[in-house]
Amino acid sequence: MTRFAGERKLKSSSALRAIGLLALLSAGPAAAQESASAAGEDATAPVADLAPTGQNECVRGASCLVDVTIENRGEASFDGAAGIRGSFDPAVKVESARADNRSLKCRVTDDNVYECAGSALKVKPGEASYIQVVVDIPSDFAAKEIAHSQEILWSEATTGDGNAENDMQVSTIAVIDPAMLPAVDLALAADEEQKNCVAGAECSLVFNVTNNGPADFDGTIEVEAVADQALVEFTGASPSDWACLGAGSRFVCTWKRVGIEAEVTKLLTLNLMTGSMALGDLETCAEVSRNTPGHVADIQRALNEAGFDAGPVDGVAGRRTRAAISAYQEANGLAVTGEIGTALLRQLLGIAKLEDMDPDNDRTCLTVDIVAPAE
Numbered sequence: 001m002t003r004f005a006g007e008r009k010l011k012s013s014s015a016l017r018a019i020g021l022l023a024l025l026s027a028g029p030a031a032a033q034e035s036a037s038a039a040g041e042d043a044t045a046p047v048a049d050l051a052p053t054g055q056n057e058c059v060r061g062a063s064c065l066v067d068v069t070i071e072n073r074g075e076a077s078f079d080g081a082a083g084i085r086g087s088f089d090p091a092v093k094v095e096s097a098r099a100d101n102r103s104l105k106c107r108v109t110d111d112n113v114y115e116c117a118g119s120a121l122k123v124k125p126g127e128a129s130y131i132q133v134v135v136d137i138p139s140d141f142a143a144k145e146i147a148h149s150q151e152i153l154w155s156e157a158t159t160g161d162g163n164a165e166n167d168m169q170v171s172t173i174a175v176i177d178p179a180m181l182p183a184v185d186l187a188l189a190a191d192e193e194q195k196n197c198v199a200g201a202e203c204s205l206v207f208n209v210t211n212n213g214p215a216d217f218d219g220t221i222e223v224e225a226v227a228d229q230a231l232v233e234f235t236g237a238s239p240s241d242w243a244c245l246g247a248g249s250r251f252v253c254t255w256k257r258v259g260i261e262a263e264v265t266k267l268l269t270l271n272l273m274t275g276s277m278a279l280g281d282l283e284t285c286a287e288v289s290r291n292t293p294g295h296v297a298d299i300q301r302a303l304n305e306a307g308f309d310a311g312p313v314d315g316v317a318g319r320r321t322r323a324a325i326s327a328y329q330e331a332n333g334l335a336v337t338g339e340i341g342t343a344l345l346r347q348l349l350g351i352a353k354l355e356d357m358d359p360d361n362d363r364t365c366l367t368v369d370i371v372a373p374a375e
Helices: 013-026 029-034 296-305 319-331 342-349
Strands: 050-054 056-059 062-072 078-089 093-099 105-110 113-123 128-137 145-155 168-176 186-190 196-198 202-211 217-227 232-238 243-247 250-260 264-274 280-290 363-371
Touching: 050 078, 050 145, 050 168, 056 062, 056 128, 062 078, 062 113, 062 145, 078 128, 093 105, 093 113, 093 296, 113 128, 113 145, 186 217, 186 280, 186 363, 202 217, 202 280, 202 363, 217 232, 217 264, 217 342, 232 243, 232 250, 250 264, 264 280, 296 319, 296 342, 319 342
Parallel strands: 056 168, 196 363
Antiparallel strands: 050 062, 062 128, 078 113, 078 145, 093 128, 105 113, 145 168, 186 202, 202 264, 217 250, 217 280, 232 264, 243 250, 280 363
């Protein structure tokens, strides 16, 4: 089992060179080949350089999603054992930590500490592995700021990337009151130009997500769409910034870490396949929501009480929890995604989405006529 030592400190340039050489010998063939000349005097070959980043703004009295990244700022790919440790001061409870890179395994090691580590982490130059950490900010939390410390972890075999200066960083999270949330009105509208779809063929439906302001929006957008015919099936969406999950006539599309300036519109094109017998009106209704909170432990507790085995109530959305979420979604007529979304929170916990300035324009429906193919 790989052990990580994240508190190693470099005190001299000679130690830095020695550790860089040790990393060359231990990080594996790929990293060794790319870093071969980094320890020499004429270091001209490109090398990988991992560094953490993270920043956020959290609302007092709510769960907060903190985005963390492990960036490769070097000129070569990284392939080896590495990870990240983060902590919050003043201490706030870490509910869960989850990485989008399957090689990173995340866990909560203390109330305010999380770790994500992997023995075969791969990060290309200029790219990053993303981690989402959910923390709980109590309503009586007195501090106005939280120091979020992040440190790259190296295994005892992979002692570093040769540049320890950016292996650690401290970012500041501003804690704001709910009343200080930016005034944002996200509106969803259907493009009415398309009138017909052909039975037995692919059909595209276009929706517009507009930030009516007055403030700029920075966060996550979720659009849930439902078609009223069983003989149609969603097959995908564009542009590629939207990540969509679902089955049959139900679909949930998410755009993470999106920034929309006031009066700017983002397009969402939903692609669906119509059955050969799917004739008549097809109505597709969609609803937009923003920044769904985590509440992983609450979800696990509620799923267990409802008879869906989510495992221990540990605040970590692992495979068992996701399987329980999928089973609950299927049993209750929700889009089966295995993820915590607005519809799940509303139905399971009774938690509404974050307030929008004008909720009346969050939902829209588009009706098209499915016609028989031309002979």
